[in-house]
Amino acid sequence: MNGSNRRIRSDTDHVLQFEFEGRSVEAMPGESVAAALLANGHYNLRTAEDGSQRGVLCGIGVCWECRCVVDGRPNTRACMTEAKQGMRVRRQQGLDV
């Protein structure tokens, strides 16, 4: 899926890279992890305790549906976390304890 045309920003001079499920993802400076993942076509961010898949819902940090494991920390909201160079993000599996 071509992610770049999901962005309306055109200031692409400072692209940074982070890892999602072991694969490299491009992000713009200041972009949230959720926005960068959506821009790259990644909708599925978590497997809930009942085995169903979940993604971004409210986009403003209220619903907690997009909680991922970021640099080893579970329950981190992708929509409230700024993407940083070299960050490691993976899907949370249930409680992930």
Added chain:
Amino acid sequence: MSAAIEAHRRGARVTLIDEAEKPGGQIYRQGATGSELRVGLSSELKRKNELLSRFSQIRDQIEYLSGCTAYALFQGPELHLSDAAGSRIVRPDAVVLATGVCERAVPFPGWTLPGVFYAGGAQALLKSQGVRIGDRVVVAGAGPLPVVVAAQLARAGVRVVAVATLQPVLPILLQPLSLWAGRGVLREGWQYLNHLRHNDVELLTRCVPVRADGDSHVESVLLTRHDGTGRPVAGTERRIGCDALAINYGFTANSELALMAGAKHRYDAGRGGWLPVTDRFSRTSVDGVLVAGDGAGLRGSWVAESEGRIAGAAAACYYDLPVTLEQELQKEFEKRSRQERFQNVVQQMLHLPPGVWGWAEDDTVVCRCECVTLGRIRQAVSQGHTTMNAIKRNTRAGMGWCGGRMCLQNVAACASGGRPAPDLKPMTPRPLARPVPLQSLNRQVGK
């Protein structure tokens, strides 16, 4: 912001506690990048810039705590705060709660699939992040927000394949009373409808999504017409391929802090569920606790600004209101009631007829955090767990990360079979109103 500006103007020492990193809240949201992403109308942008510029003039003269969460409120008032530095307790003379609302949606099979967004969420991702939620998007729901979001997405280059609204949009808005009272809002609404027409977006009224399907994320949506009471009309189903669905069926007021402090409340589904009861000056039944804006009942950003000014003024001299205050605020009272008259009409669009609660099946998740299904809640209700607290204790619905905000009104609808139940009490709000790291509670800072 509006309350802080007014209270400061009247000589009060003001602390503004903002959960976000930048002022503006949800409606006047500022881009994460600092670069302004223009998807709204110029008139909305003008209102936003005016308020932000007035706020920037006082920002250095008040205490502005950004990235700070108010997680409990008790009588006193005694407010409990947490941020990256730690936690603290403050005891102001008065506190104005401007906590706003969060979105709600009616559950249907497939609504938990990745790629199903709240419409306001899709808007936030577009406005503050500059990211489109998909290439082919269906937008659906009740009230004005789905239409606005569809227009903004289309304007940003998204192929909006359909907009489905629960109620017809025009007949309600064209009532004479609303035409006059809400002329400012309507002008903006008309411009959004025009955007849709120019982008050849199909507007389907009295039409709803009753299923979303897909493997790991939504790939198609089943739209159907309903009979006016929310029940699907057989033979009108249409499957539409898409990679995202944006839905909104109204809002839930973030009233838990006022309720935690013991404020008297009432239930009004169309305005956000359980709402603190307030007087003209936005004072609740608890001393020193005021509520302004949508958190006191959904009425939109125009009311919020006026009501913020009223509450800010009353908070600044809470224990000694000057007799002239009524007269000083006359203009704001008038603005507020004019907008409220219009919002009463908009409310009719947010009325959810009882048939909508038939879209979910027994295995459809209602409480997303705790994966509690409609069948599980029905079972609890049939066993006599008919109060909100009993349903919560019995099923775990409302016990998850979101603090029960997301499913609150839907669980209430399950408990009452979709009929209004004015006597139903909400789940007892307890600290913590928001998740707070234990290490923050452990590190008490400040006064």
